[in-house]
Amino acid sequence: MPNSVPDLRRAEGVLFDLDGVLTPTAEVHMRAWQAVFDGVFAQWGITPPYTDADYYAYVDGKKRYDGVASLLHSRNVEIPWGQVDDPPEKDTICGIGNRKNAAFATALRREGIGPFPGSLALIRQLRDEGIPQGVVSSSKNAEEVLETAGIRDFFTVVIDGRVAERDGLASKPAPDMFRAGAVALGVNPGESVAVEDALSGVESAVAAGFSTVVGVDRGAGAGALHEAGATCIVDDLARLLLDPSPGDTLETE
Known part of the structure; x- marks a missing residue:
């Protein structure tokens, strides 16, 4: 089982799924x-x-x-x-x-909806470190969810279901949406990080060329996320904080 937590300070950019990753809208x-x-x-x-x-x-x-x-x-x-x-x-x-x-x-x-506390802490830290951030979500409600949760301003790029429909992007697990997210963010997938909780999303990011894909286990199962191609499995984005609190450890199987 993958157990190496990536140092996100080394990433050109980070692209997050939304539902189940940033907010409990899943x-x-x-x-x-x-x-x-x-x-x-x-x-x-x-x-x-x-x-x-x-x-x-x-x-x-x-x-x-x-x-x-x-x-x-x-x-x-x-x-x-x-x-x-x-x-x-x-x-x-x-x-x-x-x-x-x-x-x-x-x-x-x-x-209403709010972000997961660990997710909010991470995107704040990445913003402070100057790491470009984007959202890649299949939902057509992504913009409304981000605004409702009060976190829209953290992201310079949002590739959502409306963009996918407009631009003819195939649904996850096809690579189209994550590939479009990397292009819009101006980053190389091989030097960037994708964060997903869905098996189809993990497969999409892998197919788009992301060498680091964090699987967030909100119910899909660590083993299934690993099989889909996740290189790191966490149960909370607080595990990815650059200076984790004492006692914070990565849970793996």
Whole structure:
């Protein structure tokens, strides 16, 4: 299992995933997906039931519509793709994706969100060290989440689901989004660091040429992150602080 914590002061730049890495919005996404797929499965009699394992295997880290298609394909269900402006009640890939987005947006605006304390400490430290930082997120809600969490100003680059749609970037695990993030940040992936909690995101960063990929284990599992290509596994970004507090150690298996 990888156990060497990178010195981020040596990185040309650091590109972070958002949900589950910088903010606990992955939990909000998971609840929204659960509610939507529970309804769809009950309506269509799909078995076996949707579980958290399905989220990590088929949805996590991917663009919204790709996640819907991947999950339904796992149950041998094929439906029309539809259009991006399909109403949430329409039974298409886009309609179901928009149904989930409506549930997520409602929860985000009702509950708010803040960054993980360890993540906030790290991005502050990197800013103070002058290390360029960016966000690479499949979510079309990334800008709103960053603003709501009060951390948008830390990042000079945000490659999100809206940018991916505009520029025709393939969903993670394809390398497109992390590659675009490196270009926009003006850094060489081989000399930079990617930080991800999703298996598809780790695979995307590896494919984009990042030699250092930090896997943040928020539920995907250290072993699975390692298999996907993570070179370092942590359970909190506080583990990456340049001068960690006494007693801070990297947890590995």
